[in-house]
Amino acid sequence: MTTTTSAPANAASGTQGEPSLVPHYVDGALLTSATGRAGNVFNPALGAVVARVPLASVEETDAAVAAAKAALPAWRDTSLVKRAGVMFRFRELLDARRSELAAIITREHGKVTDDALGEVARGLEVVDFACGIPHLLKGEFSENVSTGIDAWSVRQSVGVVAGITPFNFPAMVPLWMVPIAIACGNTFVLKPSEKAPSSAVFLAELLQEAGLPKGVLNVLHGDAVAVNRLLEHPDVAAISSVGSTPVAQHIYETGTRHGKRVQALGGAKNHMVVLPDADVEWAADAAVGAAYGSAGQRCMAISAIVAVGDVADPLRAAIEQRLAKLRVGNGAEAGSEMGPVITADARDRIVGLIEEGARDGAALTVDGRALKVPGCDKGFFVGPTLFDNVTPEMSVYREEIFGPVLVILRVDSYDEALALVNGNQYANGTAIFTNDGAVARKFQNEVEVGMVGINVPIPVPMAFFSFGGWKQSLFGDTHVHGMEGVRFFTRMKAVTGRWPDPSRRHGVNLGFPTNG
Ligand code: NAD
Numbered sequence: 372m373t374t375t376t377s378a379p380a381n382a383a384s385g386t387q388g389e390p391s392l393v394p395h396y397v398d399g400a401l402l403t404s405a406t407g408r409a410g411n412v413f414n415p416a417l418g419a420v421v422a423r424v425p426l427a428s429v430e431e432t433d434a435a436v437a438a439a440k441a442a443l444p445a446w447r448d449t450s451l452v453k454r455a456g457v458m459f460r461f462r463e464l465l466d467a468r469r470s471e472l473a474a475i476i477t478r479e480h481g482k483v484t485d486d487a488l489g490e491v492a493r494g495l496e497v498v499d500f501a502c503g504i505p506h507l508l509k510g511e512f513s514e515n516v517s518t519g520i521d522a523w524s525v526r527q528s529v530g531v532v533a534g535i536t537p538f539n540f541p542a543m544v545p546l547w548m549v550p551i552a553i554a555c556g557n558t559f560v561l562k563p564s565e566k567a568p569s570s571a572v573f574l575a576e577l578l579q580e581a582g583l584p585k586g587v588l589n590v591l592h593g594d595a596v597a598v599n600r601l602l603e604h605p606d607v608a609a610i611s612s613v614g615s616t617p618v619a620q621h622i623y624e625t626g627t628r629h630g631k632r633v634q635a636l637g638g639a640k641n642h643m644v645v646l647p648d649a650d651v652e653w654a655a656d657a658a659v660g661a662a663y664g665s666a667g668q669r670c671m672a673i674s675a676i677v678a679v680g681d682v683a684d685p686l687r688a689a690i691e692q693r694l695a696k697l698r699v700g701n702g703a704e705a706g707s708e709m710g711p712v713i714t715a716d717a718r719d720r721i722v723g724l725i726e727e728g729a730r731d732g733a734a735l736t737v738d739g740r741a742l743k744v745p746g747c748d749k750g751f752f753v754g755p756t757l758f759d760n761v762t763p764e765m766s767v768y769r770e771e772i773f774g775p776v777l778v779i780l781r782v783d784s785y786d787e788a789l790a791l792v793n794g795n796q797y798a799n800g801t802a803i804f805t806n807d808g809a810v811a812r813k814f815q816n817e818v819e820v821g822m823v824g825i826n827v828p829i830p831v832p833m834a835f836f837s838f839g840g841w842k843q844s845l846f847g848d849t850h851v852h853g854m855e856g857v858r859f860f861t862r863m864k865a866v867t868g869r870w871p872d873p874s875r876r877h878g879v880n881l882g883f884p885t886n887g
Pocket residue numbers: 535536537538539540544562563564565593594595598599613614615616618619621636637638639669670771773799840844
C-alpha cells in the first residue's frame with residue numbers, strides 16, 4: 372500500500388509519532404503552532420489521523436483579515452501586467468507540481484489519483500483564464516456622449532474578500548475563486564475545509580513562489596467560528612462560498628445582513644433523464660462514471676436517474692453489470708476506481724439513508740453496505756449502491772446523500788420527467804440522454820437548472836464559462852469563474868469627463884444636465 376507524508380510540501384512536521392500540524396498561512400508566513408482548538412485530519416482510506424488542523428479563533432481570523440487589508444493598497448495599485456505575470460508563473464509551477472498536489476488531495480479526501488489529477492487540471496484552467504486579466508478588465512469608452520464629453524467605465528477591485536470552501540474539491544474550488552479574485556486586485560482570506568486543509572496551503576506556497584506579495588492571499592483554517600467572524604467582519608467586502616445548502620443559506624443571509632456581496636453555492640441532487648431512444652450502453656457508462664466517481668462526493672454527481680418508458684429495465688441491467696466490475700480501494704493505489712467517503716460520520720449517515728430507502732420500499736438492487744476493502748479495514752468505505760423503483764417522497768430521493776448511491780425513478784413520459792426535475796428543491800446540474808435533438812433542445816430550454824448536459828453527464832462549464840446552480844443550489848446573483856467571477860470580484864465605476872473649452876462655456880445652469 373502506498374504511504375505518503377502527512378504535511379504539505381514545505382510545512383513544519385510534528386515530532387516523531389505525532390501527526391504534524393497543517394499551518395495557517397498568514398501574511399506570507401506559515402504559522403506552525405496551534406494556539407487553541409485543533410481537529411483531526413484523516414486519511415479516509417485508512418481511517419487514520421494523518422495531521423492536525425488548527426481551528427482559528429476570532430482573534431486569529433481578525434489577524435488574517437488585517438494582513439489582507441494591509442496588503443490591499445499596494446496590490447490594488449500593482450499593474451495589470453505584473454498581476455498577470457504572477458498568474459503566468461503560478462500556472463507553470465502548478466502545472467509542474469500537479470502530481471504532488473494530487474497526492475495531497477488523495478491523502479486527505481480519498482479520491483483516486485486520476486480523479487485528483489482531473490481536479491487539479493480543472494483548477495489549472497481557471498488560472499489560465501486569470502492570466503488573461505488585462506484583457507478581461509478592459510472597460511468601455513464612448514467618445515462624445517454629449518458634445519465634448521466622453522464617458523467610460525472601469526472595473527475596480529472590491530477590497531478584502533473571503534473564500535469558504537468544501538472538502539470535496541480541496542484544490543479546485545479554491546482555484547475557482549483565488550486566481551480571479553487576486554488578479555482583479557483584491558486581497559484574499561481563504562478558509563478551506565478543515566477536513567482536507569493541506570491543498571490550500573500548497574497553493575498559497577506556490578503563489579508565493581510565483582511572486583505574490585505577502586498578505587495578498589492568506590489561508591486560515593477553522594470551522595464555524597472563523598466563518599462567522601468573516602461574515603460579520605467590517606473589513607471583508609465580499610464572500611464567495613461553496614458548501615452544503617444550510618451552510619450556504621446561513622452564509623448568504625448573514626453576509627448580506629452585514630452589507631457584503633455574497634455568492635454561496637449549495638448542495639445538489641442532479642437528475643439524469645434517459646429517454647427511450649437513448650443509447651443504453653452509452654448512458655450506462657455515463658451514469659456509472661457520474662454517480663460513483665469520487666464516491667458520489669461531487670456537487671455535480673448524478674444521484675437520480677429518471678428512466679422514461681421502457682428504457683428502465685435494460686438501463687438498470689447495464690448499470691448493474693458495470694457495478695459488479697467496479698474496483699473500490701485506496702485511492703492512492705493503482706487500479707482503484709472509487710475511494711472511500713470523507714469521514715466515519717459520512718459513512719454512517721450514508722448507510723443510515725440506505726437503510727431508510729430499503730425500509731421505504733425502494734428496490735435495493737446493489738447494496739454497498741457490507742463492502743470490505745482488503746488492507747483498509749478501518750477505512751471509511753461504502754460500496755456502490757443502486758436503488759430502483761424510487762418515488763419522490765422517499766428520503767433517498769429527497770436528501771442529498773453525497774455518497775455512492777444512485778436511485779432510479781421510473782416515469783412514463785418526457786413531461787413527467789421534466790416535472791420531476793423542476794419540482795426538486797436543488798437545481799445545480801442535470802443531463803438528458805437521447806438521440807432526438809429536438810427533445811434535447813426542448814429540455815435545455817424548459818428545465819429549471821443552472822447547468823445542463825446533453826448526452827454529457829457532468830456538465831461542469833469550462834473556466835471561461837461560469838459555474839452555478841439555481842434555487843437551493845446557489846444563493847446570490849452571480850455564478851463562479853468566467854466573466855461572472857470577474858464581475859463578482861470587481862465593482863463597476865462609470866466616469867463622465869470633459870476638458871475645459873472656452874467656446875463651450877454656457878454659464879451657470881441649474882437644470883438637470885441634458886445631452887446635446
Ligand atoms: P459544508 O457545508 O459542511 O462545509 C463547507 C464550508 O463551510 C467548510 O469550509 C466548513 O468549515 C464551513 N462550515 C460548515 N458548517 C458551518 C457552519 N455551521 N457555519 C459556518 N460555516 C460552516 O460542506 P462540505 O461537507 O465540506 O462539502 C459538501 C457539500 O458542498 C455538499 O453539499 C456539496 O453539494 C456542496 N458542494 C457544492 C458545490 C457547488 O458548486 N454547488 C461544489 C462543491 C460542493
